Amino acid sequence: MNRFYRSMLFIPGNNPGMIQNASVFDADALIFDLEDAVSIDEKDAARVLVSMALETFDFKPSVCIVRVNPLDTVWGREDVLQIGKYHPDIILVPKADPEAIGTCHALLQDIEKENDFKPESIRIIALIESAYGVECATEIIKGSSRVDGILLGGEDFTADMQIRRTPEGRELFYARTRLATLCRAYGLQFIDTPYTDVNDLEGLTFDVREAVSLGATGKAAINPRQLEAIHRGFEPMESDVHWAAEVVATWQQAKEEGKGVFALHGKMVDAPVFARAEKILKQVEAVRGEELINHVE
Amino acid sequence: MIIQNPSCAGAMESNDILIMLHPSEDGVQIQLESKVKKQFGRRIESVIKTTLEQAGVTSTVVIARDKGALDYTIKARVITAVNRSLGGGSYE
Numbered sequence: 140m141n142r143f144y145r146s147m148l149f150i151p152g153n154n155p156g157m158i159q160n161a162s163v164f165d166a167d168a169l170i171f172d173l174e175d176a177v178s179i180d181e182k183d184a185a186r187v188l189v190s191m192a193l194e195t196f197d198f199k200p201s202v203c204i205v206r207v208n209p210l211d212t213v214w215g216r217e218d219v220l221q222i223g224k225y226h227p228d229i230i231l232v233p234k235a236d237p238e239a240i241g242t243c244h245a246l247l248q249d250i251e252k253e254n255d256f257k258p259e260s261i262r263i264i265a266l267i268e269s270a271y272g273v274e275c276a277t278e279i280i281k282g283s284s285r286v287d288g289i290l291l292g293g294e295d296f297t298a299d300m301q302i303r304r305t306p307e308g309r310e311l312f313y314a315r316t317r318l319a320t321l322c323r324a325y326g327l328q329f330i331d332t333p334y335t336d337v338n339d340l341e342g343l344t345f346d347v348r349e350a351v352s353l354g355a356t357g358k359a360a361i362n363p364r365q366l367e368a369i370h371r372g373f374e375p376m377e378s379d380v381h382w383a384a385e386v387v388a389t390w391q392q393a394k395e396e397g398k399g400v401f402a403l404h405g406k407m408v409d410a411p412v413f414a415r416a417e418k419i420l421k422q423v424e425a426v427r428g429e430e431l432i433n434h435v436e
Numbered sequence: 437m438i439i440q441n442p443s444c445a446g447a448m449e450s451n452d453i454l455i456m457l458h459p460s461e462d463g464v465q466i467q468l469e470s471k472v473k474k475q476f477g478r479r480i481e482s483v484i485k486t487t488l489e490q491a492g493v494t495s496t497v498v499i500a501r502d503k504g505a506l507d508y509t510i511k512a513r514v515i516t517a518v519n520r521s522l523g524g525g526s527y528e
Contacts, residue, residue, distance in 0.1 A: 155451040
């Protein structure tokens, strides 16, 4: 896993005002959308606008993702060919299946060669939004060494399944757990579907909690107002961070003394407990961009 | 290259600019409307002119209605209008 993204904020690709202000929202990643947020007769304009934005602005520390149109449409390939020249960090491939991922991989390979970019420096996130996509997710992951993660598209998935999307999200349980488990198995990120009611922050908080409990590493957002709840939900609690720092520090001391197991505040600490503590600190490091583990005394 | 087909790109919305290209054989002429023309008019015209030059356009009448667009948007809308003109034009 390259970097941990708690949030990915969708920005409509043909809206100059939103694009130029995108970095003020502090999303971990920005998704400039050329697909659903852009009408058919403005696809060409959005592609050029996002290209010029990538050329002009530094969106750091947010990661720049571009959602292209599906690769089996007249716009999809052109999107990748044009946008790729401006080196986005990641291409989000919609309606992902193994063929689409393979096509995107090959196009990016040519772009990197032509433009003298570092090989495989443009990464891919697969947007899985169909029953077929969920079932062949392993092949999707294996379809390209550029795949850094999966984003679940809940709206399209439930439409494909001919089931109703509810605020509770019970209908997404299987897709979420399957994709989260798969991503964990391959060391990739699993980004949960956006919560579509932007006025229901309580519902969003519940939805984030659900996603975290099932193993999601981040969540997409469709409105900047959703970011705070998402960030809060994906960050370990301060008490957990403090505990983890203490475990790691004491573990290092115990190791020097030749102990494999020790007690901290009356509770046993062994290798799995240490691994969990280390993971919490790494997660915080990834989010805050600071080294915590080496600084523990 | 002379613009043969009328075309347009962009919108009359804040932070955007509407660029309309018309056929002409008298070089590049720009008619700019902008509330910030006094402050940024020369800059906006310069971005339009440079972008047209880079696209190889030597002759057209540009009608630009600016609503506070930054350079990257002006550039993008001019490129799109040129592409649309080359693709047959779309004037609505």
